Amino acid sequence: MILFLAALIVLLTGAFVTACAGRRLWANTAGPLFSVAGSVLTVVGSLMTYEDGPWEWALNQGGSAILSIHFSMDPLSAFFCTVTAVITGIAAIYGGGYLKEYADEKNLGMAWAFFLILSASMLAVETAWDGIFFLVAWEIMSLSSFFLVIFESEKPEVLKAGWVYLVATHFATAFLMVMFMILGSAGSFSFGSAAVPPALKSVVFILALVGFGTKAGFSPFHVWLPEAHPAAPSHVSAVMSAVMVKAGIYGILRILTFTGEPLLWWGWTLVILGAVTGIGGVLFALAQKDLKRLLAYSTVENIGIIALGLGLGIVGMATTHPVMAVLGVSGCLMHVLNHAVFKSLLFFGAGSVLHATGSKNMENLGGLMKRMEKTGSFFMVGAAAICALPPLNGFIGEFLIYLGSFKAFTVHYGTQGSLCGILTISTLALIGGLAAACFTRAGGVVFLGEPRSSEAEKAHESNAFMTGSMAILTALCLALGLAGPFTIRLIQPAVQVLTGRSHAMDTVIFEGGDYLMRISVAGLCFLILVLALRLIRNRFLSGRSVEEAGTWDCGYTAPDARMQYTASSFSDPVVTMFQAAVRSKKQVDRPVGLFPESGAIQTRTDDVVLTRLISPMFVLAAGVSDRLHRMKKGYNQIYILYIVLALFTLLFWTFYQEYTR
Amino acid sequence: MNHPPYIHVAVSLAAAPFLFGVINKVKAGFAGRKGPPLFQMYYDIVKLMRKGAVYSRTTTEMFRLSPLVSVAVGILAVMTVPLGQTESLISFHGDIFLLAYLFGMARFTTVLAAMDTGSAFEGMGASREVQFSMLAEPAFLVGLAALSLLTGESSVAGILSALRNGTGTATGHVVIPICVASLFIVLLAENSRIPVDDPNTHLELTMIHEVMVLDHGGMDLGFIHYGSALKLWVFASIIARILVPVKMSSPMLDAALATASLLAVTVAVGVVESTMARLRMLRVPQLLTGATILSLVALIIAMR
Amino acid sequence: MNEWLDLAVALLILSNFMLVNTSRLMSCIRIVAIQAVILSVIALLSHLHALDVRLVVLVIITVALKALVLPQVLKRVTVGTGVERELSPFVGYSLSLMAGGGLLALSFLMSHFLTVPEPGLSRFFLPASLFTIFTGLFIIIARKKAVTQVMGYMAMENGIYAFGVSLAIHEPFIVEISVLLDVFVAVLIMGVAIFHISHEFDHIDTDQLSV
Amino acid sequence: MLLWSLIVIPALAGLFCLLSRSGSLSRFMLPLVSALHFILVVCCWMTYTCPSVPPEWIGLDDAGLLFLSVTSVTFLLTSFYAFGYIRREGRAQTMDMEEGFFFKNSPDAVFVGCLLFFLSTMTLVTVSLHLGLVWVAVEATTLSSTPLIYYHRHHRSLEATWKYLLICSVGIALAMLGNFFVVVAGTGIGEHGVHLSLLSLSEHADKLNPAWLKAAFVLCLVGYGTKIGFSPLHTWMPATYSEAPSMVAALLSGALKACAFLALLRIHQVMTLAGLGATSRSLFMVLGVVSLFTAAVFIVRQTDFKKMLAFSSVEHMGILALGVGVGGTGIFGSMFHMVNHSLTKTLLFLAAGNIVHSYRSRTDLDIRGLIYSLPKTAVLWIIGALAIVGVPPFGTFLSELTILKSMVHAGRFGLAAVYLFLLGVIFAAISASVFPMVFSKRTGDSCSAAASAVTPSEEPLWSVLPLWVMAAAVLVLGFYMPPFLSDIFHGIAVSLGGL
Structure with a gap:
């Protein structure tokens, strides 16, 4: 317990220190150091939990505060924390090397601060024992990872990807909010007293499935994943892909422990x-x-x-x-x-x-x-x-x-x-x-x-x-x-x-x-x-001739790198088989005429859910909104008419209710 | 009285290339030729083992690794499949998956080795290989699942011995033939036989497996041949054991029957190869999907 | 006594129709001023049985402000801006009259729901005062000139004042003072604003003031 | 005594400024008086005990104290900003950023004087315990704030001023009528009927005529709602907020709206006591949903970021109304949210002021790469935006969550779904506009030539320090709620029949 809390403190201190360090060079050393220290402490702490059994620790439970900082670690949490800590620690080492070349142009201190906050918040999510605290940690996790995703924010596509991620995760959190509010029906949000009303059992499950499933990347809620992960710096992509999405899995597992006997x-x-x-x-x-x-x-x-x-x-x-x-x-x-x-x-x-x-x-x-x-x-x-x-x-x-x-x-x-x-x-x-x-x-x-x-x-x-x-x-x-x-x-x-x-x-x-x-x-x-x-082979070959030559390739004399099978052609048969689902687009410029200059073929595969379902919805919403924007003409007379209409409508509504009662 | 399993392993390792000889003999018989000797594969392998090596400058360690993996996988696979009444060397619930995924490992390295050469032909072969194996894998696993459901066992040896002991015979007479049909197709596909692939042509546009190993030579090619032989042996012996689960009174008779059935399966491969044409490349997925469907049908029937 | 009261109420209603129907700004100002006088009369008549000094003083101040001072201010504004008529309102005059009829009906409908606890009042009083308020709102909505809108606002305040002084008079005086004060200040500031608008825009059509 | 001095000191100071006509003297007056006001408010906290029998006219109860404090804090922080702002902008001729003409600003003395009057009138709103007096005070806030909006003397700001004045006056007149209706509702009770003081109304609440009272509530809701900015009564806000100087917009949004909301709460309290709470709550909910919806529609693809903030205010007023409307812990959440919103929105408007000053534009497409040009403001702008969309670890998240909780516990799942969906839309829209402003690099084609010609200036301390204070406050509220605050929220919730 002490070790785990110490790990959190180390990570948060690290975040503070690196944020202060800003563009100074040592930020890129301090960041990984803090992260590795935090990870080691977490791993040891979690493994000790396996030995010593679960523990619980609350900072301000039952006071006036809405948010009570309440940790608890049982084996499930310990397992997830171990995984998280191991990967973040290693990713930090990698990141130290990876970010070096950005030292001149980017504020690495902030990048590390967000990385450390992300690590801490993931650990907090996986040990939170209070609904609201969970949500807070959850959102901090999303936010800090968002800021990491937009590390190369000067590229428009990175910012776009970050936005898609942010919006997706926000809508998902809405489901979780409702879910935790239902879990807290008894009055307290502590998981210790979390009770699901039997009638709402399946509602809770569905809310959890959508909310956590979006983070985890269940289809069709996965749309943010292929946008955000490529955009992020690679050590962050690794952390997001390897452990952050697992927080969603953790969430579902955790909720299943509250709902009692699951339904078929x-x-x-x-x-x-x-x-x-x-x-x-x-x-x-x-x-x-x-x-x-x-x-x-x-x-x-x-x-x-x-x-x-x-x-x-x-x-x-x-x-x-x-x-x-x-x-x-x-x-x-x-x-x-x-x-x-x-x-x-x-x-x-x-x-x-x-x-x-x-x-x-x-x-x-x-x-x-x-x-x-x-x-x-x-x-x-x-x-x-x-x-x-x-x-x-x-x-x-x-x-x-x-x-x-x-x-x-x-x-x-x-x-x-x-x-x-x-x-x-x-x-x-x-x-x-x-x-x-x-x-x-x-x-x-x-x-x-x-x-x-x-x-x-x-x-x-x-x-x-x-x-x-x-x-x-x-x-x-x-x-x-x-x-x-x-x-x-x-x-x-x-x-x-x-x-x-x-x-x-x-x-x-x-x-x-x-x-x-x-x-x-x-x-x-x-x-x-x-x-x-x-x-054996080395032994046999040791006395014989071992030659180097060009690729034989059925006797082609001048093989060229451009003759190789490309990635698209390699996957083409399978993609074509599943074309109905994948909807890969091919653009072919065929060679024309007797002595054609050149031809080209391009393939492109967009996410079906994003392009066929979600983008059209957003375009539609924007269109409706644009049309409504035009309603606002700027005449005071109309504005006052709105007021009068509102007045009459409300009066009518009030007295109509009276009348019908 | 059973003989210890390692004897069986040794026999398998030694006898596997023989099956190729049998197939070729059958094919030659159909064509009215005399055909190569039954032990031709042994000669080939020995000859190749004596040679030096030529490697493409493009290639890396991956290229050199793949033949070794094929052989290693073959050896391990042989260990999981029993012959006759023997226990297999490695047997536990779920070893089917180990078997399937070990072959996957071999395929993985072979495909990568093909891509390592930077040749367009070998890339094409690799591409086809992954496509067809993707389709063959469900057929294989689901087919075995059907047998597992039939017998209530989940290891290769367990399923086979349960079949022998007559467990789950209620629907067995329907399930087993369908399963065998499906597994036989998988065998043809996995071992690059007609009608999926033609091991003999060197027309690049029609080949799958052969084209992937175009650049291998010398010892490596020998390893690859030996690995293929082991693979064929494993598949053939599984099918043989499913087809002929009879338990004879003496171990010797049992071993003889097992060998006979194994040879029968091999001959069947040869017959198919002689009487059928290679399918058009676009038709192959249909065949393999058909195999999966067969397996699924078997599985559903086995559930009742 | 009640006949007189009814007559005054009827006059109030009629004045509203006149307001709705007039295009000349000067006439509008005059009508609003007359309304204020009618209101004061109504207030006095309805509390005749219990007349006290406070009410009388209030009424006198009201008349002074609403009927004399404010119209003067508005007149000066109107002259200063050089606009005499509301020429092309949003809602034409004949349509405005019909709308006035509709508003009157609405006022009666609404007063049907609300029972007036004050015994001395004309039973037409509540709809009349509501009608005045609605008319004021209608003018704000239907006219373009800022000055006309201010007059609409004043008519609305008249209605509210009528209501207050007749029905809520027993409240301590803060209410009346507030009415007077705020109307006064609001109209004054609006007047100043209109001066600025005319200065900036060379016209006082508020529909040009679009964002 | 304390209360009177709270009202009178700013008023006298304002008068002094107006009379002295001295710009520099007035400038120093501003932080001085607001600090004094703040100290007096702190004294109020020290001596405060919730009155068992509230005074007739002026006094403090839980709600009054809370809103008074919010007003005072907002004003204090804004005044430091304003001090620097006036000194910088002052009487210099400035070129208009949209049309390119030159204009002057109001004299400093007049501006400061009106600001101080504004403070005084807002204080009056919060300490009044009499519906009539509340009304007078609210009207006075309108009048004293009008000159503030017309700080930049050019035609667009005049237009905005006119709009503000006209619409708010109509609204406030309706509220007056509402007050009269309350009086009528109480006619015939006791010897002289019921007075408009909360004391008297609450004594006789059960005898009030329900029909009149309901009509009164609707009138007040529409009347004060105009000032608060419930949709569709919000129409003055976008223009006003975008034309007024940012600190005035900050005060209007952070302090004035809260005050007007308090006025409405007073009447809601009477309704609750009269047993008509269900009616008023349902009306609150209707306006809340409509406001949220309108805000969502107009925030999407809003290119003027000050207008975006204005619509965000509409949204948050809707949230407050929903909280009060749902009742229960929702009232607690509403009050909490009011505090958060005031701090955050003030922060955002002041940050927007910095941005507008540097870039001379309010169009978000012109503003790119804030993090490079105005790093401190950029960080604050991000913090503010995150807080306003209700993301942890900021207080807004907890308050919005509390309101959600009350909805879920009341079994209003449909309402909760609408609420979360609209909040989500607003989140998406605001983040889509804010993040490119901060992080994108400028490209030649995406911004007008005028905007790219401007070189962003440095950020003086006064323009960021008050903002940091507010950011820190919202952040702290996201983790820890001081007991005195939660007690007072609780007290208000009890008085509105919530808990």
Whole structure:
């Protein structure tokens, strides 16, 4: 408890100090230092909570204040805090390197201040034990991240993206406000006394789903995500994508602990939402050309997977199928952890690429593996992890969800569970295939082959802070992939917060640990095999000729970087298959005539929800508003007429009420 | 009395390239040719292993890694699938996913290695590979899910032994054939056989897997061939075991039956390859989606 | 006595119609001044049974202000600005008359809901005073010249004053003083403002004052 | 005695300024008198006990004290700003930013004198416990503020002044009629009927004639509502706020509106005591929703940022009305929100004043890159904008949340949805206009040549320090509410039948 509060104090002090430092150079050193210190304290504090049990701490509870600063940490909070702290700490190290080149033109002190506030507010959200305090922390989190997103505010598109984010998050918060007000019906907003009236149970769930789901990025509320994440500096994108969106997941989980026994259709809603989100996210990711935008959509996809797991868990709970419940929720939490690790790794990689080449457009990149070997390798590991390939960490979470779905096929728990399992399995399998397509594309086009532009050709490796932090994350990817049996025990108390503790649960955790142990063994075997084969090959080749030549390519004599498959052409078959949903636009200038000068083809994929649903709504609203603006002519006479009309209307209304009563 | 599982693994590792010989023999038979020897693949691999290496200047470590991964994945996959009555070496609930995703890992590196060459052809192959495997993966997993639902087990070995013991036979006579059909299509797709892919042509515009490994040579190509052989072995033996779950009285007979069924599946691949034309590229997704639908149908029937 | 009262009320109503129907600014000013006199008479007549010094003084002051001083101010303003007629109002004069009829009906309708507790009053008094208020508002809305609007405002104040002095007289004197004071100051300041407007714009059509 | 001096001192000082005609002397008078006023208000707090029997005419109750303090604080902070402002702008000939002609400002002495009268009349509104006196005071605020609006002597500001004067006068006349209706409602009770003092009205509240009282309330609502700026009675505000000097707009928005709202609350209190609270509350809700709606419509794509602030005032008055209308904790929230709004809106108008001074434009498209040209003002402008749209950690968030809470607890989910939706629209619109102003870099095509020719000036201390104080206050209120404030909010809520 002390450690956690100390961490918050360190972070906030850091924010104050760096804000004061402003443009001075040491701000860029102080920021990461404070952040890492805060993270270490938080991690230790959270892990100690696992040992010592939950705690509660309130500053001014029950006084005259509306806002009571009230923290509490149970295993669920501790889990999320650990993830948050680890990622923010590493992101801070990366950011120290990343922001260095901006030192002349930007106020880095403020940037770090907002970063530290963001870290602190995320921790506060994940430990808040009072509805209003939660909302305050939640909004501070949104605001500070907004200011981080508009770091490069001189670019109009960045400001636009920031605005989309701000508005989306604000509308979402409106739902949360209503939800917390309902939770506070008893008079106190403390979560300790949070009681949901049974009649409003589902209302609360829906409000939470929309409110938190927007932050988490459930389709169709995900629209802000692909706008804001690419716009932000890369270490911020990483934090937002890896941990901030998880605050939404945390919110839903936390609310589920108050609503009591969940209803079956909630689970179904989450499963279907997860399926839509997952498949939609990965499809759009596949169609993007902007590397960071691709990663943002992939976050949407992974949130879909998390929702699938949670939905499965809830269906399990509602059908009193403890095995399914435990596996679903465990898978959800496990994926939260894993996604945080590999997504921040990938964003760091994208940031390094941006740093080195100045471009996020995949069509301009290529061949970076040779120029940025470390970044390239780390990115590849991250890409493999996000495709859930063993022996990396992405597999563990999806494995638990798969296993949960398989366990759903037990006949005596009824058909609902089985159906849910079928949906989950098919969706996950499809997502898995699409994700593989997406990330072979990302990794392959950006890092492999020949450079497609002179910028890519001149790329250079990033500094040690950046590569170092990526190395840590890469190691984590591998370690978590092999340490499945250990992590499942780590998240077990957090899972218990939701599912309750039961004998079945212990069995599942035990068995799951056993399976994961075997996976770890298999993973180790795999690594050893690859290593051994490599040794064998080296051994064999050592005495023989090893030559370098041009790519054979069926005998092409003069291969050119422009002949390579591009990102768009790589994904074209899949995108075309799903054209009905993705609505990718192609602009083709065909070569004309006998000796054509040139031809061009361009593809462009905008977010369907944004362009087809939300933008038209905004345009409509603006049109209506413009028309009403014209009503205001500026004649005093008309204004007084308004007054008189208002008077008569109100008089009439008052007495009409009287009359009818 | 069972023999220990590592004997089975050893046998599999040794015998896998033989299946290619069988297929080629069948194809040659249909064409009225004599065909290459049954052990041709062994010769090829040995020959390749003796060679040096030529690497493209464009390529990086990724290119060199992918053959190793294919072989490593193949070996691990063999460990999860039992032959005959034996237990498999790695078996636990959900090892199906490990299997599927290990193959995913192999595919991942192969695709990246193809893109590493910077060649347009190999990029095209990579693009097709990810498209088709994306469609094949649900078919495979859902098909196994149907069997899992039928038997109440969720490991490869568990499902297979449950089938052998006759669990869930109520709807088994409907589910199993459909599943086998679906898995067979997956086998054809995953192992780049006709009608999805043609392992023999070198017409770049029609190839998938072969075009991705165009630039590999020497030992690497040998590894790749061996990896493909292991993959075919794994798929074929799963299908064989589903088709012929009979438990014989003696282990020897059992092993013989298992081998026979394995060979039967292989022959079936050869027959398909000889009697069908390769599908148009645009038709392949339909076939694979069809496989997924088959699996789903099996799953739904198994629920009843 | 009641006949006289009714007659005065009828005159009040008629004066409103005249106000609505007049285009000449000078006539308008005169009508507003006459209204003030009628109002004072009504106030005196309705409290005849309990006449006290306070009321009489109040009425005298009212007459002095509303019927003499303020019209003089407005006259000077009007002369200063050089405008004699309201030529193209928003609502034409015949339509204004009809609207006046409608407003009268509305006033009667409204007074139907409100029972007057004062016994000595004419039963037409409440609608008449409401009608005066509405007429004032109507003129503000329907006319363009700033001076006319000020007159509309004064007519409205007349109505309010009529209401107050007849129905709320038993309140301590602050109410009456406030009426007088505020009308006085408001009209004065408006007058000054109109001078400035005419100075700035060369005309006092307020509809040109659009943002 | 204390109260009388609160009213008389500014009035005398104002008179002195008008008579002395000395610009410099008057300037110094301004912070001096407002500081004195503030100290006296603090003394009021020290000696304050809620009266069990309120005095007939002038006295302090919970509501009066609160509104008095808000007025005093707002005025104090604005006066420091005004001190610097007048010295800078003064009598110099200034070029009009829209049409390019030259104009002069009012003499300093007249301006300061009217400001001080304005303070005096606002104080009178807050300490009056008699509906008639309240009315007189509100009318007096209109009259004393009219010359303030006409500070810049040119035709547009004159036009705005005329609009303000005419519309508010009509409104206030209706309020007068409303007062008479209250008297009529009380006729026949006791020997002389009921007096307009709150004391007398509350004693006989149950015997008042309901029909007359309801009509009276509607009249007062429309009358004072004009001054408060409920839609559709708000029409004078956009023009007035954008033409008046920013500090006057700040005072009108921060202090005057609050005072007019107090006047309305007094009558609402009578209605509540007479058992007609339901009627008045429903009327409050109607006007609140309409105001929010109008504000939302007109803030969207508003290019004049001072008009945007004006419509935001309409919005916040709507919120206050909704809070009072819903009742319960909503009244508590309303009072809290009133304090927050006064501080924030004053801050925003003063910041807008700085921006207008530097850029000579009120069109937000002309203003780009504030963070580079006026960094301090830019930060304050952002803080103010965030606070006004109700984002934590500012007090406005908590107060808006409290009002939401009262809606939810009253089971008015539809109202809550409308409220949140409109607030969301306003949030989107204000943020869409404010952030580009601050962060965008200037590009050649997006701003007029005149605006880009202006080089932004430095920011003197007087133009940012009062703003920082207000920003800090709103921020602190977002975390901590002093017990004395919450007690007084509670007291008001009780007196309006809320708790």
